[in-house]
Amino acid sequence: MDKSQLKIESTTLWDFPRQNYGDKPHGDNKFNGVTPAFLIWNLLQRYTKKGDLVVDPMCGSGTTIDVAKELGRKVIGYDIAPYREDIIQNDARKIPLKDKSVDFVFIDSPYSNNVKYSEHPDCIGKISCETEDFFLELELVIREIWRILKYGKVMAWLIGDHWRKKSGFIPVGIKIYERLCKYFEPVDIICVTRRNQTSNTGIWHKRAIQFNFYLRGFKYLFIMQKPERRIKKRRSGIASKKKCNRRKERDRRSK
Ligand SMILES: C[S@@+](CC[C@H](N)C(=O)[O-])C[C@H]1O[C@@H](n2cnc3c(N)ncnc32)[C@H](O)[C@@H]1O
Numbered sequence: 001m002d003k004s005q006l007k008i009e010s011t012t013l014w015d016f017p018r019q020n021y022g023d024k025p026h027g028d029n030k031f032n033g034v035t036p037a038f039l040i041w042n043l044l045q046r047y048t049k050k051g052d053l054v055v056d057p058m059c060g061s062g063t064t065i066d067v068a069k070e071l072g073r074k075v076i077g078y079d080i081a082p083y084r085e086d087i088i089q090n091d092a093r094k095i096p097l098k099d100k101s102v103d104f105v106f107i108d109s110p111y112s113n114n115v116k117y118s119e120h121p122d123c124i125g126k127i128s129c130e131t132e133d134f135f136l137e138l139e140l141v142i143r144e145i146w147r148i149l150k151y152g153k154v155m156a157w158l159i160g161d162h163w164r165k166k167s168g169f170i171p172v173g174i175k176i177y178e179r180l181c182k183y184f185e186p187v188d189i190i191c192v193t194r195r196n197q198t199s200n201t202g203i204w205h206k207r208a209i210q211f212n213f214y215l216r217g218f219k220y221l222f223i224m225q226k227p228e229r230r231i232k233k234r235r236s237g238i239a240s241k242k243k244c245n246r247r248k249e250r251d252r253r254s255k
Contacts, residue, residue, distance in 0.1 A: 006038065008045050014038075014221070015193035026070075027063025031083065033115050034060060035108045035158060039192060039221065040067040043106060047154040047223075048073055052103035055148065057092035057141060060117070064106050073104075081118030091122050093140040095148055102148045105155040109138060111172050112162050129175075130167045139179045146183040151229040154187060160194065160219040165211075173220040184224035192219045 003022040016036040019029040026037035040063055048054060050072040056064035059077030062084055068075035076097070078090035090096060092107075110117065110125030112134065117125045124141075127134040145155050157180065162170040177189075199215050208215050 006041060009042050009190075012188060012190050013193075014042070014190055015195075017195065024066075024070075026066040028061035028083070031061035033108070033110075033117065035063045036192070036195075037063050037067055039158070040064050040106055041071070043156050043223075044068060044071050044073060044104070047156075048104045053101070054104045054106065055095070055097065055102045056106050057090070057095055057145065058107055058109055059087055060108065062087055080123050081120045092124075093137065093144060095144045097148045099147050100150045103150060103153050105145045105149060106158075107141070107145070107155070108158040109141065109176075111160045112170075114162070129162050129170050129172045130164075135175055135179065138176060139182075142176075142179055142183055146226060149226045151226055154223060154225050155184065157222045157224070158192065158219055159222070160216055163213055163216065165213075169213075173222075177220070177222055180222055180224050183226070185227050187223040187225050190221035190223065192221050194218055 006021055016038045018036075019034055020026055020037050021041070026040075027034050044054065044067060048071075051074065053074045053076070054064065054068040055075070056077045059065060059079050060083060062077055065075050065077040065086060077087045078092065078095065079087050080089070080091055082089050092109075110123070110127075112129035113126055115125055117123055124134070124137050127137060129135075149155060157176065159173045159176050161172050161174075177186075180186075194216055204215055207213075
């Protein structure tokens with residue numbers, strides 16, 4: 001796909017046949033779990049402007065960094081196991097940025113322990129979504145994102161569900177959405193078609209029918225907003241004086 005074919009998506013169903021666009025790489029399409037570059041491009045078009053600070057706390061092969069730079073945004077990419085030199089080593093549960101200093105956050109987190117990202121002991125991708133710990137650790141990330149984001153600004157979280165013969169279906173996306181709603185207000189939910197799945201083979205499709213389960217066909221993209229801060233209005237001097245006079249008048253009449 002060449003760059004001229006890029007368009008801002010107008011529906012809640014996004015399907016990107018290729019990871020990359022244009023003639024330069026955005027992230028590394030060989031990286032296991034790489035995010036489609038179009039997806040980040042679309043989000044930045046809608047929710048940021050030139051000069052805004054974009055942060056990706058789990059930026060993997062650096063797709064967010066490459067797309068954001070190309071669009072003239074400032075960008076910081078962190079990861080527990082940096083894949084390239086411009087990625088800062090950091091745990092997403094404690095982001096070294098000031099409160100309310102960021103304009104947009106994108107994150108494509110592990111969905112369980114199904115992908116081996118690195119040997120790092122603090123990789124959340126080592127924890128199974130079959131345990132409550134997985135969700136507790138990701139909630140710490142949600143709180144950090146809330147803390148660094150400016151009021152009224154937006155974050156987007158890409159995540160998929162889980163099915164295994166032993167565990168059955170685990171609605172990982174919905175469980176994360178419930179936790180996101182504790183801190184943010186929903187803007188929208190996008191359904192992103194899953195391409196390049198290792199299970200996208202004839203044998204897996206046959207098994208899915210034979211053993212009565214579904215192959216994962218999509219991921220959720222939760223777009224959430226940190227609500228505007230409600231500023232308590234101090235009663236103006238005149239208004240409170242009027243109220244005080246009314247109270248005095250009432251007292252005088254009741255005597
Ligand atoms: C799905 S990948 C991100 C893909 C990335 N958006 C890209 O396009 O290449 C998830 C990333 O989360 C990182 N990760 C896991 N636990 C982490 C943690 N505690 N802090 C920061 N990064 C973490 C992994 O190392 C992995 O690179």
